[in-house]
Amino acid sequence: MTNSFAVAVAVARKDLRAEWRTRELVPALAQFVILALVIANFGFQIDSRNAPSIAPGILWLALVFAGLVAFGRAFAAEREQASLEALLMTPASPVAIFAGKATAATLLLIGCEAVLLPALTLFFGTPLSVQVIAAVLLATIGMAALGCLFAAMVARVRARELLLPLLTLPLWIPFIVAGGQAVQVAMGASGSYDQAMALLVDFDILFVVLTSLAARFVLDD
Amino acid sequence: MTKYEKAAAGGVALMLAAAAAIFLFAPTDALQGPVQRIFYLHVSAAIAAYGCFAVVLVGGIIYLRNGSLVADRFARAGALVGLVFTTVTLVMGMLWAKPIWGTYWTWDARLTSTLVLWIIYAGYLLVRRLAEPGRQAARFAAVVGIFGFIDVPVVHFSVTWWRTVHPGPIIVNDALPPEMLATFFFTMACTLVLAAVMIGIRYRIETLADVAVQAVAEPAHMVAARDPEPVN
Numbered sequence: 001m002t003n004s005f006a007v008a009v010a011v012a013r014k015d016l017r018a019e020w021r022t023r024e025l026v027p028a029l030a031q032f033v034i035l036a037l038v039i040a041n042f043g044f045q046i047d048s049r050n051a052p053s054i055a056p057g058i059l060w061l062a063l064v065f066a067g068l069v070a071f072g073r074a075f076a077a078e079r080e081q082a083s084l085e086a087l088l089m090t091p092a093s094p095v096a097i098f099a100g101k102a103t104a105a106t107l108l109l110i111g112c113e114a115v116l117l118p119a120l121t122l123f124f125g126t127p128l129s130v131q132v133i134a135a136v137l138l139a140t141i142g143m144a145a146l147g148c149l150f151a152a153m154v155a156r157v158r159a160r161e162l163l164l165p166l167l168t169l170p171l172w173i174p175f176i177v178a179g180g181q182a183v184q185v186a187m188g189a190s191g192s193y194d195q196a197m198a199l200l201v202d203f204d205i206l207f208v209v210l211t212s213l214a215a216r217f218v219l220d221d
Numbered sequence: 222m223t224k225y226e227k228a229a230a231g232g233v234a235l236m237l238a239a240a241a242a243i244f245l246f247a248p249t250d251a252l253q254g255p256v257q258r259i260f261y262l263h264v265s266a267a268i269a270a271y272g273c274f275a276v277v278l279v280g281g282i283i284y285l286r287n288g289s290l291v292a293d294r295f296a297r298a299g300a301l302v303g304l305v306f307t308t309v310t311l312v313m314g315m316l317w318a319k320p321i322w323g324t325y326w327t328w329d330a331r332l333t334s335t336l337v338l339w340i341i342y343a344g345y346l347l348v349r350r351l352a353e354p355g356r357q358a359a360r361f362a363a364v365v366g367i368f369g370f371i372d373v374p375v376v377h378f379s380v381t382w383w384r385t386v387h388p389g390p391i392i393v394n395d396a397l398p399p400e401m402l403a404t405f406f407f408t409m410a411c412t413l414v415l416a417a418v419m420i421g422i423r424y425r426i427e428t429l430a431d432v433a434v435q436a437v438a439e440p441a442h443m444v445a446a447r448d449p450e451p452v453n
Contacts, residue, residue: 149364153361154361166348169340170337173337173372174375203375
């Protein structure tokens, strides 16, 4: 039996190296979130007074839709070259392969967040604090686990562009609720930051465990 | 009359009896007036919906364990019927909210989680339609059904810190007079029977649909294997 951890690391490294060589996804996501901020600027009348109350909403909207794009691409290479079947035929466990894919997709989404968060600060003048970054990163973990699970599920379905948002968005809502609360408080709204963060950690644990249990049924076909 | 028609007629008759109890037997609420009568069907439909989604959950788990077609058909039937009852719950709740809260919709914990419930199982049915029919659709749907069932309490819990206007469980803490309580339990029993009948009929439809798909698919395969010429 191959070491599962080594398999996961190898799969993640393969995906990250492919992204590093082509440099397709992260620049596209960065472009996408900047455009989202530009659209938000024209959709709202933003000034220094209302920016702290509007910016969290813009942040989560941009992040959620960038996430959908990122996870929609997570299995694109495997699909285009029909290599997922070959990958699954190796003795490596499907859960380890899934963990590797999910880790790589998470890191790519974090790369996109590294553009989104400073851009939000630059354009709307909201604070870029440790609290905001921590909340976004914590939410990213659970969202990535779910997003990758459903991306794997729809990878071989014909209407995958339709199905991925349909499946993923409702299940992301708990992360948006808790993460939204945390970012709002970090940007000056009233409420408990610690409670929201504790809830995010709980959701991360719950959904990471559940997705690793479900990954076997989704990939092993 | 087939047994399905008999069961359907029985379900409708029970719902008419429940309507009679709601409008003739139950007293009018002192504060809210006649609009409170929505309560009986609103809460019963919500409980029936949860029951249906529990069928989806159990069916999905059994399907993932042993690939039972019966379990999968029950899950399909439960999702559709549950979606119908969730729709009833939401619509009746909105009609009730307008005169009492002054608005059709508010982002209350229970309303939000019920809406998410509706979206998840509407998605479940779309997965079934869009995925390759057969094993793939069944397996994907089972995963969605299990995650969906878990997500609803999670969403509910996560929004509960924000102020809640929706009343809590008033049945258990004895706030209802006996006539109202009797009407409620009668309506709930009738609604659950109706849900069971609907699942039974839907199960039959799913079985026939599976048989039809097989009947269409199999001869074509067999003919194609024997005869390379295209068949009209």
